[in-house]
Amino acid sequence: MFSTAFLDLPALQGASGTVTLPGSKSISNRVLLLSALCQGTTVVHDLLDSDDTRVMLAALRQLGCGVEVAGTTVTITGLGGRAWPTEAIEFFMGNAGTAMRPLTAALAVQGGDFTLKGVPRMHERPIGDLVDALRELGCAIDYLGNDGYPPLRVRQPSLQLDKPIPVRGDVSSQFLTALLMALPLATQDRAITIEVVGELISKPYIEITLNLLARYGIAVERQGWERFVIPEGSRYQSPGTIHVEADASSASYFIALGAIAEGKGIRIQGVGADSIQGDIRFMDAAEQMGAKITSGPNWLEIQRGAWPLKGITLDCNHIPDAAMTLAVMALYADGPTTLRNIASWRVKETDRIAAMANESRKLGATVEEGPDWITIHALPAGQWKRASIHTYDDHRVAMCFSLAAFNAAQVPVRIEDPKCVAKTFPDYFEALFSVAHTAAQNIPVICIDGPTASGKGTLASRVAAALGYHYLDSGALYRVTAHAALQAGLTLEAIDEAAIAKLARSLPVRFEGDQVLLDGVDVTDAIRSEQGGMNASKVSVLPAVRDALVDLQHSFQRLPGLLADGRDMGTVIFPEAPLKVFLTASAAKRAERRHKQLISKGFSANIDALRADLEARDARDMSRSVAPLKPAQDALQLDNSSLTIEASVEQVMVWWQSRQVFGSPT
Numbered sequence: 099m100f101s102t103a104f105l106d107l108p109a110l111q112g113a114s115g116t117v118t119l120p121g122s123k124s125i126s127n128r129v130l131l132l133s134a135l136c137q138g139t140t141v142v143h144d145l146l147d148s149d150d151t152r153v154m155l156a157a158l159r160q161l162g163c164g165v166e167v168a169g170t171t172v173t174i175t176g177l178g179g180r181a182w183p184t185e186a187i188e189f190f191m192g193n194a195g196t197a198m199r200p201l202t203a204a205l206a207v208q209g210g211d212f213t214l215k216g217v218p219r220m221h222e223r224p225i226g227d228l229v230d231a232l233r234e235l236g237c238a239i240d241y242l243g244n245d246g247y248p249p250l251r252v253r254q255p256s257l258q259l260d261k262p263i264p265v266r267g268d269v270s271s272q273f274l275t276a277l278l279m280a281l282p283l284a285t286q287d288r289a290i291t292i293e294v295v296g297e298l299i300s301k302p303y304i305e306i307t308l309n310l311l312a313r314y315g316i317a318v319e320r321q322g323w324e325r326f327v328i329p330e331g332s333r334y335q336s337p338g339t340i341h342v343e344a345d346a347s348s349a350s351y352f353i354a355l356g357a358i359a360e361g362k363g364i365r366i367q368g369v370g371a372d373s374i375q376g377d378i379r380f381m382d383a384a385e386q387m388g389a390k391i392t393s394g395p396n397w398l399e400i401q402r403g404a405w406p407l408k409g410i411t412l413d414c415n416h417i418p419d420a421a422m423t424l425a426v427m428a429l430y431a432d433g434p435t436t437l438r439n440i441a442s443w444r445v446k447e448t449d450r451i452a453a454m455a456n457e458s459r460k461l462g463a464t465v466e467e468g469p470d471w472i473t474i475h476a477l478p479a480g481q482w483k484r485a486s487i488h489t490y491d492d493h494r495v496a497m498c499f500s501l502a503a504f505n506a507a508q509v510p511v512r513i514e515d516p517k518c519v520a521k522t523f524p525d526y527f528e529a530l531f532s533v534a535h536t537a538a539q540n541i542p543v544i545c546i547d548g549p550t551a552s553g554k555g556t557l558a559s560r561v562a563a564a565l566g567y568h569y570l571d572s573g574a575l576y577r578v579t580a581h582a583a584l585q586a587g588l589t590l591e592a593i594d595e596a597a598i599a600k601l602a603r604s605l606p607v608r609f610e611g612d613q614v615l616l617d618g619v620d621v622t623d624a625i626r627s628e629q630g631g632m633n634a635s636k637v638s639v640l641p642a643v644r645d646a647l648v649d650l651q652h653s654f655q656r657l658p659g660l661l662a663d664g665r666d667m668g669t670v671i672f673p674e675a676p677l678k679v680f681l682t683a684s685a686a687k688r689a690e691r692r693h694k695q696l697i698s699k700g701f702s703a704n705i706d707a708l709r710a711d712l713e714a715r716d717a718r719d720m721s722r723s724v725a726p727l728k729p730a731q732d733a734l735q736l737d738n739s740s741l742t743i744e745a746s747v748e749q750v751m752v753w754w755q756s757r758q759v760f761g762s763p764t
């Protein structure tokens with residue numbers, strides 16, 4: 099996951115390959131709650147690991163459920179047949195609507211002394227319709243803040259279930275889902291009837307709920323979409339094992355990607371056209387816009403068909419979440435696209451109609467909006483602008499606008515607060531980068547060159563972490579090469595140049611966090627010694643060795659960008675890099691830093707000897723004939739002798755930002 103303040107997506111050109119999608123958020127949380135209400139143990143496979151499921155799991159633990167997590171498999175030992183807690187419990191529900199609503203209903207029907215709170219935005223998301231329905235049937239629920247909104251306090255109910263329970267059908271279908279999942283708890287001596295008042299929106303989500311309830315032994319009788327009868331004596335029965343289908347609305351970004359990007363097509367693993375989720379019908383809308391889609395039981399394949407895409411007008415009531423993706427596809431169309439019947443967008447994580455309109459306008463688009471509709475006009479090649487997309491703590495806004503990076507103007511797109519995707523798809527950007535491609539010149543490289551112990555590695559890795567970029571420690575490659583050569587019984591002299599170069603060309607080196615592995619063996623400590631640095635300096639003089647390492651170094655230039663540290667990053671390996679920094683500090687300072695570094699790692703060291711060594715290494719690095727250590731002509735010099743690490747990082751970030759001008763962040 100990218101936890102950076104922003105993520106700059108380079109202009110992307112195409113996409114091909116396979117993405118495996120994580121489990122659906124709403125199915126995950128429904129399955130967790132149903133498993134908790136069962137007697138016995140349920141093994142849930144392919145569970146989504148996300149903020150919403152973590153909130154639900156924490157709540158279930160507080161209630162006394164057995165919860166064992168092993169990767170994406172979670173084993174739940176349910177509360178069925180056991181005593182419910184009688185002590186007061188306070189639940190923190192974050193911003194997790196898929197946990198808040200069904201849990202409120204289950205707790206209210208079961209009764210106890212429970213408080214449910216969330217983040218400030220959760221306290222702005224309406225829950226009045228659910229509470230009204232629950233009160234109607236005798237549940238005791240108080241508002242602790244504003245009427246109609248969390249936080250809530252739930253107490254002991256006195257249930258009256260003889261009359262049908264009215265539920266408004268025109269608000270979030272999660273209310274009805276919540277009731278359908280909670281009411282089987284109260285069917286000991288009667289059947290319970292729910293009556294929908296008005297048109298039921300988002301019917302497909304109710305179908306998912308009914309489908310899952312059936313898996314848990316609850317056979318709800320559906321009479322049209324107006325009445326639902328939960329039979330007397332209904333009891334949750336564990337299915338034993340259950341697999342969570344991938345999220346069909348997450349699939350929408352990759353369906354759109356296949357339709358927009360040039361390439362051999364995208365294969366999506368985890369969900370197919372026969373999915374129980376209504377959002378899968380997004381594929382029909384994407385096909386209308388031009389996508390070519392084929393499908394099997396658990397997969398979809400998408401290719402670009404019509405190009406530009408075709409503008410459409412669509413009632414999106416059946417695909418409220420996935421329809422947001424159409425708004426970004428609309429930018430690539432041949433005419434305007436109007437999405438209708440999307441009033442529910444206004445009360446989601448943020449006001450999504452306003453968000454999609456504002457952010458599309460930043461990209462240069464013309465957008466009109468009404469209470470329950472939006473029209474997005476196509477964006478011609480010349481009119482795309484570099485924009486910093488505000489994401490409103492809304493995962494879908496972030497994922498949708500990542501698709502703007504395929505713009506014909508080939509301008510990059512900044513996504514603010516990229517970690518908001520954690521709600522449903524923590525590794526969304528990693529998945530995007532695994533299939534997206536672009537020309538090397540679009541993938542930014544920041545070079546940090548300089549003498550030993552000037553702080554290159556520290557600076558480069560910190561800036562990489564701040565930007566979400568990859569990091570190349572090129573010195574480590576020379577260190578590993580020298581290590582491998584010595585292990586192979588070679589000298590580090592010119593006489594063995596060809597043999598060392600041969601080794602270097604297929605060096606089985608891997609970086610895992612701070613560890614360096616050679617052929618699977620951890621050589622971190624061995625290569626980081628001062629002797630290791632001196633040996634690296636010796637092999638690095640040999641032109642054939644330097645040449646042999648070029649391709650390996652270039653292979654680190656991957657999306658979304660790279661920080662490269664070494665001696666010749668800016669002069670030889672990445673001469674086109676948009677920012678080159680030549681980092682120096684006085685020899686005295688550098689010797690002092692290296693001394694501290696070694697002592698802190700438990701090595702003994704003598705500061706004068708260190709200084710003599712590093713001056714000898716500098717001299718060799720600066721005087722060699724190939725790729726000598728020197729600043730690139732266009733490098734910015736940074737002497738950090740009297741700067742803190744933070745100040746050096748800040749300076750490089752300021753230089754970088756001044757070259758990356760996006761529309762002003764909001």
Ligand SMILES: Nc1ncnc2c1ncn2[C@@H]1O[C@H](COP(=O)(O)OP(=O)(O)O)[C@@H](O)[C@H]1O
Pocket residue numbers: 549550551552553554555556557691692694695738741742743746
């Ligand atoms: N600006 C700085 N001020 C103080 N100490 C620093 C600074 N930059 C780096 N250091 C420290 O100096 C030591 C050497 O830094 P390192 O990044 O390993 O250098 P290089 O990669 O250039 O050899 C580390 O212990 C690091 O914490």
Ligand SMILES: Nc1ccn([C@@H]2O[C@H](COP(=O)(O)OP(=O)(O)O)[C@@H](O)[C@H]2O)c(=O)n1
Pocket residue numbers: 549550551552554555572573574576577631634635636638663664665666667715719
């Ligand atoms: N791009 C690079 C990186 C390192 N090197 C060589 O490898 C040695 C070790 O590099 P390093 O970056 O790990 O060394 P430190 O600066 O960390 O001491 C340097 O002294 C250089 O001789 C190089 O020639 N070119």
